[in-house]
Amino acid sequence: MKTLSRQWYALVLSALVLSFSALVGCGGSSSGDSGPDVVNPDPDDDNDNDNDDDDTGGDDNDGDGDHTAEPLTCDNPTYAEAMNLRIYQVMTESFIDGDPGIGHGVGYGTSHHSGDIRGIIDSLEYIKGLGFNAIWLTPVFDSVPLSGQDLAADRLDATGYYATNYFAVDPNFGSMDDARELVETAHELGLYVFFDGVYGHFKNNAEDYPSIDGQTVSTGGASVAGTGRIAEYPDDLEFFKEVATYWVEELKIDGWRLDQAYQVPLDAWVEIRRAVEDASASVTYTNADGEAVNPLGYMVAEIWKGEADIAAEAYGSDDNPALCSAFDFPVRYALVQALAVEESGANNPSAARLRSGFNSYDAYPDHAIPNGFMGNHDLVRFGDLLQRGDIADPQEDLYWARHKAAYSFLAAYTGPITLYYGEEIGEEVPDYADQVTANCADQGLCDDHVARTSGKVEGLPSGTEREVFVANEKQAELRDYLTELMELRAAQPALYRGERTAIVAPIDVAGAFYADYKTYADDAILYLLNMSDEPIETTFEACALGSTGTLTNLLTDETINADEEGQYQIQIPASAALFLNVESPTEDGPGCTTSDGPVGSGPLAACDTPDADGTGPLASDMYIRGSYAGGDGFGATPSDRRFGYKGDNLYQVVVNEPSATSYGFKFANAEWTYEFAVAGSADVVLGAEQAMAVASGPGTESSIDIPESGDYVFSFQINDALDGGTMMVSQCAE
Template sequence: MKSTMNKLYLAIMSTLLATSLTACGSSSSEEGGEITVVDATLKEASTYKNNLFCNNPSTAVEDICNIRMYQIMVEAFNNGDNNINYDVGYGTSNHKGDIQGVIDQLDYIKGLGINAIWLTPVFQSADTSTPVTPLDATGYFGEDYYKIDPHFGSEDTFRTLVDAAHAKGMYVFLDGVFGHFKSTISRTSPSYISLVSTDVCQGLGSTYTAGEGTLCADHSQEATLDFYKELAAHYITEYKIDGWRLDQAYQVPVKNWKEIREAVEEAAKNTTYTRNGETVHPLGYMVGEIWSGDSQITQYGYGSDSLPGLKSNFAFNTRYGIVKALAVEESSAYNHKGTTIQNELVNAENTYPDFAVPNYFISNHDLVRFGDLLQRGVKKKALSSGNYDSDKYWKRYRLAHTVIASLSGPITIFYGDEWGQEVPNFDVQKNEMGYYDDHVARVTGQFRGFSSDQENLKNYVSEMLKIRNNSKALSMGTMTDIGTDSNLFAVKKTYGDSEVIVVMNIQEDKQINVTFENSLFSDESAAISLKYMDLSKASCSEEEVYPAGTTYSFTLEPLGAAVFFNKL
């Protein structure tokens, strides 16, 4: 009879019951402090509207909503060719990164469960005959859009990277800076369209004067729009990239983004390549960076139903909600409640147009790494414990990755976050060379020689990404609140007959006894078999248990998390 029962798989993260998971290698230690025991019952509430593209099964597209992107800061990531490096730059890396270094780590990236890479700009910022500056190394002020920076590699090396990534089943996205550049910019496209420049630059709601040695694109001129339409399509047709991440997207008017996006979509429709052994079209995905609140992301990025601009933008407010709930944000502000995350998700639903595809993330090259925010929280006494040698450091990192993995739509992981990378001795903003909040995260990549804690987190993230890949409910399902409050972040994700429950204990000083009825799943009449898995180690054993009657109860230790699946 047991084989005929519908099974419910329970993935208990390594931050859950230590007594249940000791054999799997999870830690049973707690770092002092009195633990309060509270009870919670999971019940459905009509909190989320599920109006956004990837939360609506009638509109969601798997290839877009299931993007699992890995951001790479090219100048810092990995040295594959010691003859061509910048050797200068912002941040704490050795500034020896290049395209060959990315090629060399494709197997590592693929092994994480990643299916896309985003490269910071690789266009030429300086040739090899002129002195270089730290700004050149970033790639964000280029001088020739149609050349690969020789400090990163050649056009052939870049083509090799794209082909190799595609062969491994990964998409490739380039960073497009279509609003500003060096004053030495090459202004003529292959079809002789001339880019028009200006020293009056568009900011968020205001203008500013271009800095020394730089200029901005004059997007009031039709020729500038035509230049960028040709450029954006060129890398799709010539190199077969899959789309673009757009830097400071507010510098380009929404009506221009609409035309550039349509040019990319048309180029993708007319281009094919071989990905993972199959002939496919480039994805044609574009995601904007507008480092602001939801209203301005809508105004300058998404646009409206009548004038849609970029259909995907990074979800900055949600990111700040996550770090404030689990750590502190850069300003040291915090609000350690499950509702802190929930409120940002609801605000986005109420602000973005229905076609919006938020891209969720924790860190990027302009922000402080999550691990350093944890340590800043300890320094500022917002957290009782969370330094790098603390068990709570790793638990909070797991919770952050769990939130991201549970949200519908594309997600992005900044290199190093998969194993908990931090910058030593950077718990507060130092404003010293290499230690500024807006570039301290640009560290040299690490791909081996991990500690047991680092390896466990990396394995955890890899397992979560692979589970997400196999669960449309996670990547493109509707979301129902089932008990989010000051202690818990708790949601049910649904896609067709696939259902997932995610429950997280946000608090470091509370043990939560959680109960839910089988009716929380649509097939409540079926007997339920539960399977335990410690996702921190692939070799963890499994144990089947059964609920008592129509309810199931479990305990979330401080900073614990549980994920239930009715099918995988």
Template sequence: MTSSHKFRSGLLIASLSLPLISCGGGGDSATPAPAGPIAVTVSAAAGAPEARLACFKGVVTPECNLRMYQVMVEAFADGDASANYGTGYGSSTHRGDLKGITDALDYIKGTGVNALWLTPIFESVEKSGQDDWTDRLDATGYFASNYFKVDPKFGTSAQFKTLVDEAHARGLYVFLDGVFGHYKDNLAVSPTSKLPKNGNCTNLQGGTYAPGANQACADYGDPATLAFFQEVVTHWITTYKIDGWRLDQAYQVPVAQWAALRQTVATASASVSYTNGTGATVQPLGHMVGELWAGEADIQARGYGTAGAPGLPSAFDFPGRYRLVQTLAGEEAQATSQKANLPASNLAGTYDTYAAYPDHAMPNLMLTNHDLVRFGDLIQRAGLGNPDQDIYWQRHKAAFAYMAAHSGPVTLYYGDEIGQEVANFAAQVTSNCAVQGLCDDHVSRTTGKVLNLSARETDLKAHVATLMGLRDTNPALAAGSRTHVYSDANVYIDRKDAGSNRVLFVMNTSTREATVTLKASAIGSPGNLTDLGDNSLVVPGADGYVIPVPAMAGRFLKF
């Protein structure tokens, strides 16, 4: 099916042609006219301004405006024939390496991101007689044998330094994946002869369990453990000038130790500098973001800590991510939960969860990661569109529009910016899925694609870059207060404020056009609204603003 993407009045949307659906009767039946637009009238804002969390205060910081691009190193791109694993979890060729990522930096920069997150690159050393499953786990990098060496199956230390330097020259921050709660049981000592104390592994609820075969977990009850990992974070910052850490299974490290590691990261970052993309001399950002695949209560308790005893500054917004995919596609377990194609009002619940977080929290919103099913496959699993249909691409654009309006950092998973999916996969595979590379928790680890994009892929990538660019020119998006104006089954409206920069985000999650009539008093402005796509105006009339929003689309209106 050929796409005919076009912009409606230059908006940051692509119009969707609705199919004519014939009646189920005889062949002589006339084709009915398509349903008219959804009509919504908004007289007053539904909520009050929210400005408590770190990225809701109207003050732009590099951390709030982070737009991270996650790369699965072993899967993404083969740039060095001598460096590869050749095995792993997922459906890629498992030949990814550091040179392949360096070669793709211009493409990555072209998505509109400003930061690169690499899955672990620490060396994993093969043990005599280890089985195929351990080989595959080694390829992930998540069970390191040596935290101070680049895995030769990914490349060399010189290649990593080149990657970091070239990324910095393009204005990209670089983050490594820090796995500080577990490792392989053949762990090498640090350059100063430190080692962590081994113990049981910690789960999300604070309980413990024994490590798996060939694995070990860290005991932070022994000061030697913290000292070891302080040396790890210092080494990579001072040697390569990385900008911080994504922290795997962050609940395995006590909050108090995160506070100590946070100080170590800050001290190391202040001790070195590099030249960024503008030619300025800057220090590494020193940012940390934790992975706690949990609800808001556990994310607060095991990651952020409290105002009086803070831990991590940022954590991935899993509760928000699930609401996003539930609304525009469906979550992975929809067969039992029926959490698919939910009302637009479901999105408002994301911000309700933030009440659990301390003021310093910076939730990082993502759509996919290496442990989740790709958004494109979730659309198909929910029966809401296929890659040969316009609606598939529209759902991607709507999701990225919502992310662009998020106060705080966001993360793109490689390939989502071109609507990547796993061919011939949608329904969950339950038999022999690991052998096929099709289990839900690793199926998204596909070979990256940066060349020979289709017209639809090129269009989506350009659209994502435009949306991400809006966050640079409109501080209200990345760092503004949020006022919830309205939401129902089909329409979602937020107001974002950062000083004089004020943006109204209006999204239609239905497959019909919507017409929103908004009273000027609902946003406290009698003036015109300016569309950020083409500077066209929405002029208030007797009934207020009349805002058309095409199906499955978002509009950004400045006032």
């Protein structure tokens, strides 16, 4: 929809690279030095016996191009309402055991493996009480055992991600009546219900279970996960259109999370989405307000890749939109890198890194509506990532403060958000932090499933011993804070629907101070986050915050007023956030006009130094490689960011930045044999000479904030040992 286009974002932030490798054993593998992130391209292939459905197996289903459809729009009530979605995700088999008489009994992860639909029904009031308005449950379709199948296949069946009968409920999870009760009860409470749609692969015996209309799946797809195979399009299109519409019409579910959406071609997604929206318009249910409403019809793609692939394999183009929403993996990795570590252990604890994730949006079409999240059933829990990075343990206050910081970021995120069960109480896997590779599946400790712990819901039995769960003081405090955030978000459209402008923090706190200005209609809210472990006190000019009056804390009602000099004194505790209502916004929004920019002095600040002969002591062309727009997530070596050698070990390049921006970068050659950044991977201080050091491997880049458009000179002077030196980024004086 046009009102959600990336032109909303006044500050274009830098792109996040996600490096991919085939899933081997129990998790992803490192990608070398081309970027900071490591992700698993096969999130729901849980067969950890080297039968993994990886991206080398031909599972990117491109179809044959024979199917065409009229363009659909995302500018409709479904996706306007979707902006306000606060989704709570549960892993059905590991969540709550509501019926001890059923259950798979085996699975991946450390849970009881006996979760069921009854357990979800019993938890709905709890989920509603947390402030969520939707629930997504992992697949509940029947996975019929094959004759003589092994333990790995039994475990995979428990996940539901390789289904046999798409028109029946797995009896280990419950019955069709249970599923109907779940949806109806959720609707009565004001919760949307999303099922998990696996339309790109299925179990080998799925061909023996036709649809209600007698359609069957294809039989020629590539083998995957030992007991499954890839769907074939267009052959399977009509079958999965019937699946997608059957559950909307039969149970009146509100839409689908779309597993491994890259396995289905875009033209097929157009037809499936059209069918879901038509089916949703054809039926009604009574909501919590007693109104007859249509199912929402929301669909969100899971493509565990970088922004270019998400754009190509989910969103399509502006002229021919496919899906409207996809999970925001680029920003997720920016979030965990900034506040904890990602699964590989890489991190970059700077405000610029957190901001830089949003520049991935530059790769998306205008209709894209990313869904923000922090974790899911395929990722390591945030609490375990804090421990993996030796940042904080559950016994430390910082552990809980970092959780609160992450949740505050999601609360201020424009667009739908999703939280994985257990995160509200800071769940972690005891005695687990470092990645386990040897025999991880049998221990339930592989990175791609370790988060599937037994659900813990206040007052309900949990775990293999079925002890009634009671939150401890820290868990209850975190849960209450999350609830407060969700209620605040629901009441403030500027948070979930607002146009976002990044605030440039004062230099003294720039590395640790993240700030956004969110506007919608006549409302303006400042979201301020202290990412450091120490309290911050700093001063903002009124114009920098876009305010001419009082700032009111939306959580405490405390007020902050400018002093006689027109400055605001801002104080934020360690790892904490403020949500400030701007009572009197300026007409032009945040930002102070200055006569000059962040201009340095000396040879490193000169923008007109002539080139010298040769390539200098490095004997190699050097580039600014980074996550800027057009940088291909550290992969590109564009000529307009190639350094010229100026003599005396000095390298410089003048870059025209067309707008304010923020990104991560290194000075590196094409082969990655040289990599440099600010010493300690610190942020750039514009106009200041800084020490430069070798920065090898992912997560070692520096971040930079560009406050306004203009020409900027990037300079470094290498030492004789070729292992460091000095550097500067300066705006060119007019």
